[in-house]
Amino acid sequence: MSSTMAISATGLVKRYGVGDASVTALARVDVELGKGAFTVVMGPSGSGKSSLLHCLAGLDHVDEGTIRLGDIELTALSDKELSVVRRKRIGFVFQSFNLMPTLTAEQNILLPFDLDGAAPDRDWFDLVVDRLGLRDRLGHRPSQLSGGQQQRVACARALLTKPDVIFADEPTGNLDTRSGAEVLTFLRESVDSLGQTVVMVTHDPIAAAHADRALFLVDGAVVADLPDPTVEVLVDALRKLETA
C-alpha cells in the first residue's frame, strides 16, 4: 500500500442476520482513502454508508475482506487490540454527539486520555479549543450547551489524539444550518491547516460539497467516485441514482 493512503480496504463484505433473513450491506467494496483528504460517502438510504464507515473505523466486523489503517491490518486484530487502535488512532463524530452528560466540555474532550492514562499535548488542546471557539464553554456540561456547541466538543475530542482518521457519521444531521456549517468548516479546516484525514457520511449535497472526493454507494457497492464535487454535480449524481 502506498504511504499516501490512510486507509486501504479490499473485498469488504458485511452481512447482517443469517439464512433467509440475511442482508448484504457491503458487497465486495474496495476503497482507498488518501491521507490529508476529506472524503464523503453518499448514497440512498440502506445503501451501506454507515456499515462502511463503522467497518472502516473498526467499530464493527466485516465478514470478508481486509482493512488496513496505515501499516496496521485492522481485520487481523483481536477485539482488545482493536479498541486500543480505535482510542489512539481513530476519531469519531456521531450525529447524536455521544458526550458524557455528567462531565464538563473539557472533561469530555480529554476523556480518551483519561481512559489511556496518557498526557494530552496542552498546546494542541489550546489550539483545537480556540479554533472551535470553545474556550469560554469548557466548564459547561452538555445539557448547558447548544447542539452546535456539543458537536464542536465532540469534534475537539475526536481531534485531540491527532488520529490517523476522523470518521463522522451525519455530523450535521441534528444541527441547524448555521451550526452545521460551522462544524463542516471546522472539519474542512482540520484537513487544510491541521493535516487531518476526514471521512464523513452525509445525505446533504451542501455538506458533501466541502469534501475533496465523494464516493457513492448503491446496494453495498461503490458506483461513483467524484473528485472535488460541487453541489450541482452531487445533486445531479443523486438524482441519477434515484431514477436508475
Ligand SMILES: Nc1ncnc2c1ncn2[C@@H]1O[C@H](COP(=O)(O)OP(=O)(O)OP(=O)(O)O)[C@@H](O)[C@H]1O
Ligand atoms: N444491525 C443491523 N441488523 C440488520 N440489518 C442491518 C443492520 N444495520 C444495517 N442493516 C441493513 O444493512 C443495509 C445497509 O444499512 P446501512 O445503515 O449501512 O445503510 P445507510 O446507507 O447508512 O442507510 P441510511 O442512509 O438510511 O442511514 C440496510 O439494508 C440495513 O437495513
